[in-house]
Amino acid sequence: MRLQGKVAIVTGAASGMGKAIAEAYGKEGAKVVVSDFNFEGAKAVAEGINASGGEAIANRTNVAELTDLENLFAETKAAFGKLDILVNNAGIMDGMEPVGEISDEKWDRVFAVNTTGVMRAMRIATNIFLAQGHGVIVNNISAGGLRGARAGAAYTASKHAVTGLTKNTAYMYANSGIRCNGIAPGGVETNIGASMANISEFGMGRQMTGSGTMPRVGKPEEIAQLALFLGSDESSFINGQVIAADAGWTAY
Secondary structure, eight states: OTTTTOEEEESSTTSHHHHHHHHHHHHTTOEEEEEESOHHHHHHHHHHHHHTTOEEEEEEOOTTOHHHHHHHHHHHHHHHSOOOEEEEOOOOOOOOOOTTTOOHHHHHHHHIIIIIHHHHHHHHHHHHHHHHTOEEEEEEOOGGGTOSSSSOHHHHHHHHHHHHHHHHHHHHTTTTTEEEEEEEEOSBSSSGGGGOOSOOHHHHHHHHHHHTTOOOOBOHHHHHHHHHHHHSGGGTTOOSOEEEESTTGGGO
């Protein structure tokens, strides 16, 4: 098994890509902490992993709350005694608003989940990894973290920030046994659209010109295969990279 003996946290794991990543990790031998604000959903995923012969626990975390994140890592250490892999997958969309329309409230909410929550989780994990001498971070970012025509101003900026954070962290700790990489999925079959509200007609219209070049929509399981590789020792020489998984969308 590719993750035998590893302990992994996956945020936003009650559905979509997070669920697929948690299940793939469990199948490959990892002990998985299935974390999500939707605790019932997280429990269902964890129960499914356990029923399939894996080992998982569920955790309720609002990644925008520091106390919740601290509890997540404390529960992980209490249950499994260590942490080897952190997968930052939780995220929300904006309403496709361009900068001329974005409100402070929407901007702050998107950044709290997509950027600040990721930074705080990485900060906690990094200090655990430094103490034990090893660790891997996988940030599920977005094609919106590489291009400007994939979402609104807030989401695009929040994901570009995580792209920079991923590269900076990889460089800073490259000699400390810590690797940090990112995934930039294209359009994938998930329920993230449910987090969109008050959609900008102008912004959506402009964004659709970028979406029109997408070859096809991906499946969560396809992203999970890349997250599995990046979380495993197979990718030991890969650090500071944000890898697009988008059927060639960002090649346009």
